[in-house]
Amino acid sequence: MLSQLRPAVVIFLALTLVTGVAYPLLITGVSQVAFSRQAQGSLIERDGHVVGSELIGQAFTGSKYFWSRPSAAGYNGAASTGSNLGPTNPAQLDAVKQRIADLRAAHGDEKPVPIDLVTASASGLDPHITPAAAEYQLERVARERGMTPDAVRQAVVDATEGRTFGLLGEPSVNVLRLNLALDAAQSGE
Amino acid sequence: MTANSWIQLALFLGALVALAKPLGSYMARILEGKPCGLDRVLGWCERGIYRLAGVDPQQEMGWRTYAFAVMAFNLLGIAAVYLLLRLQGALPLNPQGLPGTTPDLAFNTAVSFGTNTNWQSYGGEATLGYLAQMLGLTVQNFVSAATGIAVLAALIRGLVRRSATTIGNFWVDLVRSTLYILLPLSVILAVALASQGVIQNFDAYQSVDLVEPIPVDGGEPTTTQTIAMGPVASQLAIKQLGTNGGGFFNVNSAHPFENPTPLANFLEVLAILVIPVALCYTFGVMVGDVRQGWAVLAAMFVIFIPLTVGVMLAEQAGVPQYAGMGADDVASATQAGGNMEGKEVRFGIANSAIWASATTAASNGSVNAMHDSFTPLGGLIPMWLMQLGEVIFGGVGSGLYGMLMFAIVAVFIAGLMVGRTPEYLGKKIEAFEMKMASLVILIPSMFVLVGTAIAVVGPGLEYTVGDEVKGNLNNPGAHGFSEVLYALSSAGNNNGSAFAGLTANEPFYNTLLGVAMFASRYWLIIPTLAIAGSLARKKYSPPGAGTLPTHQTLFVVMLVSTVLLVGALTFVPALALGPVVEHLQMVSP
Numbered sequence: 001m002l003s004q005l006r007p008a009v010v011i012f013l014a015l016t017l018v019t020g021v022a023y024p025l026l027i028t029g030v031s032q033v034a035f036s037r038q039a040q041g042s043l044i045e046r047d048g049h050v051v052g053s054e055l056i057g058q059a060f061t062g063s064k065y066f067w068s069r070p071s072a073a074g075y076n077g078a079a080s081t082g083s084n085l086g087p088t089n090p091a092q093l094d095a096v097k098q099r100i101a102d103l104r105a106a107h108g109d110e111k112p113v114p115i116d117l118v119t120a121s122a123s124g125l126d127p128h129i130t131p132a133a134a135e136y137q138l139e140r141v142a143r144e145r146g147m148t149p150d151a152v153r154q155a156v157v158d159a160t161e162g163r164t165f166g167l168l169g170e171p172s173v174n175v176l177r178l179n180l181a182l183d184a185a186q187s188g189e
Numbered sequence: 190m191t192a193n194s195w196i197q198l199a200l201f202l203g204a205l206v207a208l209a210k211p212l213g214s215y216m217a218r219i220l221e222g223k224p225c226g227l228d229r230v231l232g233w234c235e236r237g238i239y240r241l242a243g244v245d246p247q248q249e250m251g252w253r254t255y256a257f258a259v260m261a262f263n264l265l266g267i268a269a270v271y272l273l274l275r276l277q278g279a280l281p282l283n284p285q286g287l288p289g290t291t292p293d294l295a296f297n298t299a300v301s302f303g304t305n306t307n308w309q310s311y312g313g314e315a316t317l318g319y320l321a322q323m324l325g326l327t328v329q330n331f332v333s334a335a336t337g338i339a340v341l342a343a344l345i346r347g348l349v350r351r352s353a354t355t356i357g358n359f360w361v362d363l364v365r366s367t368l369y370i371l372l373p374l375s376v377i378l379a380v381a382l383a384s385q386g387v388i389q390n391f392d393a394y395q396s397v398d399l400v401e402p403i404p405v406d407g408g409e410p411t412t413t414q415t416i417a418m419g420p421v422a423s424q425l426a427i428k429q430l431g432t433n434g435g436g437f438f439n440v441n442s443a444h445p446f447e448n449p450t451p452l453a454n455f456l457e458v459l460a461i462l463v464i465p466v467a468l469c470y471t472f473g474v475m476v477g478d479v480r481q482g483w484a485v486l487a488a489m490f491v492i493f494i495p496l497t498v499g500v501m502l503a504e505q506a507g508v509p510q511y512a513g514m515g516a517d518d519v520a521s522a523t524q525a526g527g528n529m530e531g532k533e534v535r536f537g538i539a540n541s542a543i544w545a546s547a548t549t550a551a552s553n554g555s556v557n558a559m560h561d562s563f564t565p566l567g568g569l570i571p572m573w574l575m576q577l578g579e580v581i582f583g584g585v586g587s588g589l590y591g592m593l594m595f596a597i598v599a600v601f602i603a604g605l606m607v608g609r610t611p612e613y614l615g616k617k618i619e620a621f622e623m624k625m626a627s628l629v630i631l632i633p634s635m636f637v638l639v640g641t642a643i644a645v646v647g648p649g650l651e652y653t654v655g656d657e658v659k660g661n662l663n664n665p666g667a668h669g670f671s672e673v674l675y676a677l678s679s680a681g682n683n684n685g686s687a688f689a690g691l692t693a694n695e696p697f698y699n700t701l702l703g704v705a706m707f708a709s710r711y712w713l714i715i716p717t718l719a720i721a722g723s724l725a726r727k728k729y730s731p732p733g734a735g736t737l738p739t740h741q742t743l744f745v746v747m748l749v750s751t752v753l754l755v756g757a758l759t760f761v762p763a764l765a766l767g768p769v770v771e772h773l774q775m776v777s778p
Contacts, residue, residue, distance in 0.1 A: 004257055004258045004261055007242040007243065007244050007360050010242035010243075011262070011363065012262060012265050012266060012269070014238045014242070015332055016269075016324060018372070020324040020325075020327055024327060024423040024424070027376065027379045027380065027422055028423070031380065031383035032389070034383075035384050038387070038388070039383055040390055041390075041416060043397070046400075050395070050397045051397060051399070053416055053445075054386075055386055056414070059401075060401050077394075078315065078415040079312075079439070080314065080417075080438050080439045082440060084531070084561040084689050085561070085664060086565075086671075087508040087528065087562070087563075087565070088668055088775050089664045092562075093510055096514060114524055115507070115524070115528075116524065116529045116534055119511070119529040119531075119532075121533055121534070122440055122531045122533050122557065123440045125444065126534055126535075131524065132521065132524035164450065164452045164455075167196060167197065167200065168455050168540075169452075169537070170451075170534060176400065180400065183400070
């Protein structure tokens, strides 16, 4: 049996080279050439400097912006985390209650609030809100920006990604892209 | 459930079944040592490895030598990961300058990846440098999965061979599975995922200027956001395909860089189950009767589909308290509704629920939503899928050899009913096989239940950092108990997913879970190989009037009943204390 020790060591080293060195380098090479933007993080530039990634959400608090979902990570892109609070945890129920109260106060009405706006995402970096959550905030943003609701709605539609092939996933609105588009539309006027 | 949820589930199941035959017959060629096409491209590499290692690929091993080779190779891998983690502060490719990890975290993580569990006690982007991720974790992702396939191949040979003393050559099974099955599939998947936005680079973390600074109470506003980088796509592909599940990032495949789009999600969740499903077909080919493989696969689907629908229904129904406070959780054209705590908008309810079910049915353990925030019943099902012993698809290789142990028990029970010595595939099942199969089934359950008991008696509830005493549990009451039960179920069945609120990165849990993962992997592999050796030596016994045909509905029913009964009798009392109580508290507060 001890004759199996040499193959154990040699094959471990050989497979380490193949799967731990050659394979990641091959994938890096291919993706840097074929999908360089994606491989580097789908970064978005404005006026020549990087303002974020299309895939990583940012917190927005100003009233002229669409707001992202609650985040247990504080939208820190180097420390992703969910809240991991269970549905019967009093801390979770208090948090949801507070978020609903805050959103209703900010929007000046008592409508039901879309669930994604009052629950923390899995990653803490969710770049999206639902179309329902965008519609909920739409009038506030239009008012604060002095734009017509229709103009803002058009921007929401432009930032909406439907289901892939009409089937996969859920419709979602990219908050960073939407807010950048609104800023750009207004600075262009 | 919405119409679209049903369609997405049907698409997923349809794709799995469609891939079973082509991939399954390809894998059978690899394990039978036949030419597969790819050996023309990589054959030089395979032969070179044998030559360097002094291995004669024609020389086969008895079960004891095979088991010794498995153990030697795996222990070496665990030791290597341990050293890489401890020393990473002094090693290159660590642009964030992350320090070496504590001894207990290094032990836990090394065992976790060596055993194909991939429990994440570490925090991904905040703990591990690129070299540790590549040379340590990515390599173990490949070879632990290949080990599972190898042991399965040995067991099948034991069933097929007559009056034989050998069950194959571990080195050949390991190298061929890695080079010809896992590597090509990973290359295809990694490139496809990179096209969707999964990152793949060696840069330092990026700092970007926020569009709007975030106000900080009583301080300067935050004006920048740090964005993690790294070679993610390459590790992600094998993490999914090898039923490994240890994420590059802390939140695993919920992270937008690890799972950016619905299409990426579809490919990733398909990759979780595709090899375990196809291996059932491989099994059928190798035993010379594909109906045997379809029967085992049918039993798996019979359990998997209703449980998956159960998670979807529970999460779509949502949390009555959220709606009661004024949240709108009704599904419509503009939102998925349901319980969105710990879920991503792009995945909604259907994709989060399908993933949760798939990742715990297989011993993958990656997540795209936080199971800790699921509804009580939505969390119960993934937990129970693990407790069933990771045999509903299960790990790559390990799931099917686990399921074949249940098949042995099922034919044994059928044999008792008619008073005949049972046979499986023409081999008499006798006392030795039953003892070994019972070990395989009972050892994980013992670690789950005894481990949970030890933890909740006291040592798993609080830990100290310096002089400060902190709680391990993130949630009070029944849900807190569920967090501990889930952790032990995950480690004791080599799954790796978590109710992630539990603080497990401290010496008690790192050690307890590390021991549970180790025992549940190797104490199962050794009896499985012992059965392989024992069966190989036996003569062929032709089926008689008292033989239960193992390709028909009756066998599927027997197999499903055996799995469910063992799982229910062992775990219902524990589940009643956790998720069941919590469900009752939620619906009638």
